[in-house]
Amino acid sequence: MRSDGKKFDLNIEKILEDWEVHHAIREIIANALDEQLLTSSKNIDIFRDAQGKWHIRDYGRGLKYQHLTQKENEEKLRNPNIIGKFGIGLKDALATFERNGVKVLIKSRFGEITLERSEKHGFADVVTLHALVTPPSDPHFIGTEVILDGVTEEDIARAKDLFLIFSGEKVLESTKYGQVLEKNSATGRVYINGVLAAEEPNFLFSYNITSLTSSIRKALNRERSNVGRTAYAERIKAILLACKSKEVAERLTNDLGRFESGEIHDELKWLDVQQRAVQILNAQKKVVFLTPLQLASESFIVDEARRSGFTIITIPENLSQRIKGIQDIAGTPIRDLDRFHSEYTESFEYKFVDPKDLNPDERRIFAMTDRLFQLLGGKPPIIKAIAISETMRKEINSEAETTGVWDSATGTIIVKRSQLKNTESYFATLLHEVAHAISGSTDVSRDFEAQLTKLLGLLAAKAIESRLW
DSSP: OOOEEEEEOOOOOOOOTTOHHHHHHHHHHHHHHHHHHHHTTOOOOOETTTTTTTEEEOOSSSSOOGGOOOOOOOOHOOOOOOOOOEEEEEHHHHHHHHHHOOOEEEEEEEEEEEEEEETTOOOOOEEEEEEEEESSSSSTOSSEEEEEEEHHHHHHHHHHTTTTTOOOOOOEESSSSEEEOOOSSSEEEEETEEEEEEEEETTEEEEESEEEEEEHHOOOTTTTOOOOOOHHHHHHHHHTTOOOOHHHHHHHHHHHHHGGGGOGGGGGGGGHHHHHHHHHHHHHSSSEEOOOOHHHHHHHHHHHHTTOOOOEEOOOHHHHHHHHTBBBTSOOOOOOOOHHHHHHHHHHOBBOGGGGGGGGGHHHHHHTTHHHHHHHHSOOTTOEEEEEEOOOOOOOOSBBSSSSSEEEETEEEEEGGGGGSOOOOOOOHHHHHHHHHHHHTTOOOHHHHHHHHHHHHHHHHHHHHHTTT
């Protein structure tokens, strides 16, 4: 013992019996990382010397023995990204080292600190852990160096594994609440300001929470670990709802596609998170969102979407109802089944044919249009024109290309040119679309069927009366 040393009673009343050596090393590393952040100094060093002792060094302002007092650190409390806040972690670490027979030397320009058990001042029968503070061996020493004699490489590895900076987990996206991380094992991890607080075996991602809620602060005990999900669940949800990247959204929606098998990760059980993933992906990728039932029954949509370069994303029915009519993060409507129908119809361009460009047989058949309307009692006023097109869009629920369309916006019946191959096919298509125009109803509806039946009866009666049969 150096004669010029001063004893500083650590006043440790309760020893953390559950702490192992790597927990104590964690506190030393945490303090070094905090000092690096607070002073914007260079990266900390962790290394083993030739004698087998481990060194943990920062390049900050240097530790003073006053830092061993147990009180809240105002400077750290003001910085939201600092790991330590309460000024007790170092004392807990020193007590753990002493209990496990680890020799400690702390060096800074303010002095050097070792540990010993000594009588409590004024109470000779009470022996407590003291810090022995001696003058610095190097008054110009930069930062703080903690030298540990008696810890193993495994202890150091286990301690480093508790920090995001050493984990190797890639940051996928950063938000004002924290970061979404690509986990590097089957188990997701929850870090709080870069220190592991919990593990989640069924999480899709790992997370680093940097904006703490009151519930998280209350749950952060001296052990810093085994924080319950109820403390951080809302913050993780907030992180995901603040995400905007395609990478995060794709992973969420790909996982969501497994909902029928019950294999989705826990984050996807939050409907808000499901919706956010849809909104991000819709804005950044050509996708169509379909339910399993729609996927099975709308084969045309699936094939047409894929031919057009869209990716089909399968979503649950309740999510399908939730996203109906809402917009993505760019302000564009979500592309569900109805939206794809609408876009498909609006995007199609007809290739109209001028009647004078028809061949003689086609012109002869097309010229009989007025005669058909005469048999029906005249062209209905709602029908403004009859047009012929080389191209037609496919029926929205079949593989066949439609042969006729009633365009109510322009009052035009459009017939595919191929229907002019004979009078039977042309008049069949024309009558079908006339029924749509008059009834204002779609196929397989009661009103449409009734109107088509009426037209057929009228035409048959006229044919018989005119002896055209």
